Each structure stands twice: as C-alpha cells, then as structure tokens.
Amino acid sequence: MSSHTKLQPGERAFNLLLLLFSLGVLYEAYRISGAGFESINSPGAFPVGLSVLLIVSMLVIIAGQFRKEKPNTRGALDEARQFLHEHFPLPIVIFSALAIGYLFLLEPLGFVVATPIFLYVAMVYLRHGRFVSSAIIAAVSIAIIYALFKLLFQVYLP
Known part of the structure; x- marks a missing residue:
C-alpha cells in the first residue's frame, strides 16, 4: 500500500473527537430552534442543517479510515x-x-494592563529575548489598539 493510505498517528481519535464536537453542535442548534421547526427559515434551522452535514461528513471520513493501514506505532501510548x-x-x-x-488575567487586571503584559512576554519568548524591541512593539501596539477602540470606535476598554 502507498503511504497516503496509511493512518497518521492520532488521526482516528481526532476524527472521533470531531464527530463528538459535531454532535454537540447539533444539540446546541436544536436548543436554538426551540425543540421544533415551524419553517425552513425558523431559528436554528441553518445551524441544525450544518451540524447534520458535519456529522454525515465525519461518519464518511471515519468509515473511510477502516480501509487505511494502521500507523507505524507500538501501541496506543506510542501513537499518542x-x-x-x-x-x-x-x-x-x-x-x-x-x-x-x-484570558485568566484579563478579568482581574483589565485589558489595558493584561494585554501589554501578554504581548511583551509572548514576544520576548517567541523572539528569543530582544527585551527592548519587544517592549517598544508591545507599547506601540497597545497605544494603537487603545486609540482605535477608545477614540475612534468609542468603546469602553475594561
């Protein structure tokens, strides 16, 4: 068999999780609809249709996986x-x-404090140091975001 017919490590488990997610989407869409449809354009009809499409697609994909060769792993732990x-x-x-x-710091510290801290730490990590330029970029970015939302859009930033 060629290499494109072999399952990738974790592929089957990932697709099963996507199927579960699709079932959750169907449940939420059904709740939106009010547990019944009066017409095709009732609330929840479009989400229910999309979730059914997701479920059918995932079932077709999972069924197709049974024709594929297992990945080159030594058990479930090695595959994981x-x-x-x-x-x-x-x-x-x-x-x-x-x-x-x-996300956890956003509520207690607020946007104006938590966002520059996050931007600075993330940039220092992703840029392997560069402390000064990361601080400048974070400060300029926050100033632009603050000006756009506070002055232009007139939105309260917590």
Whole structure:
C-alpha cells in the first residue's frame, strides 16, 4: 500500500473527537430552534442543517479510515506520543499556556494592563529575548489598539 493510505498517528481519535464536537453542535442548534421547526427559515434551522452535514461528513471520513493501514506505532501510548510530538511542538504549547494565562488575567487586571503584559512576554519568548524591541512593539501596539477602540470606535476598554 502507498503511504497516503496509511493512518497518521492520532488521526482516528481526532476524527472521533470531531464527530463528538459535531454532535454537540447539533444539540446546541436544536436548543436554538426551540425543540421544533415551524419553517425552513425558523431559528436554528441553518445551524441544525450544518451540524447534520458535519456529522454525515465525519461518519464518511471515519468509515473511510477502516480501509487505511494502521500507523507505524507500538501501541496506543506510542501513537499518542507521536501525535503530541508532531502536532504540539514546545513553542505552540508555551504560547498556548501564555494565551490561557492572559484570558485568566484579563478579568482581574483589565485589558489595558493584561494585554501589554501578554504581548511583551509572548514576544520576548517567541523572539528569543530582544527585551527592548519587544517592549517598544508591545507599547506601540497597545497605544494603537487603545486609540482605535477608545477614540475612534468609542468603546469602553475594561
């Protein structure tokens, strides 16, 4: 068999998660519709249609995976290790942790304090140092964002 017919590590589990996500979308779309449809243009009809399309697509993809060869791994743990190594390199994991930390700091510190801290720390990490230029870029970026939202759009920034 050629290499394009071989499953990638974690592919089956990822597609099963997408199927579960699609079922969750269907549930939420059904809740939007009010548990019933009066017409094709009732609230929730479009989301329900899209979620059904998602579910059918995922079922077709998962069914097609049974014709593929298993990945070159030695068990589920090895497959998980390969999947994590391939799809979650260290810079992505650290930046994601920084972004999650920013989300938690946004409420108590506010946008004007939390955002420059996040931008500065993220840029210092991603640019491997460069402390002064990262501080300047973060300060200019926040000044532009603040001016746009506060002065131009007249939106309150917490």
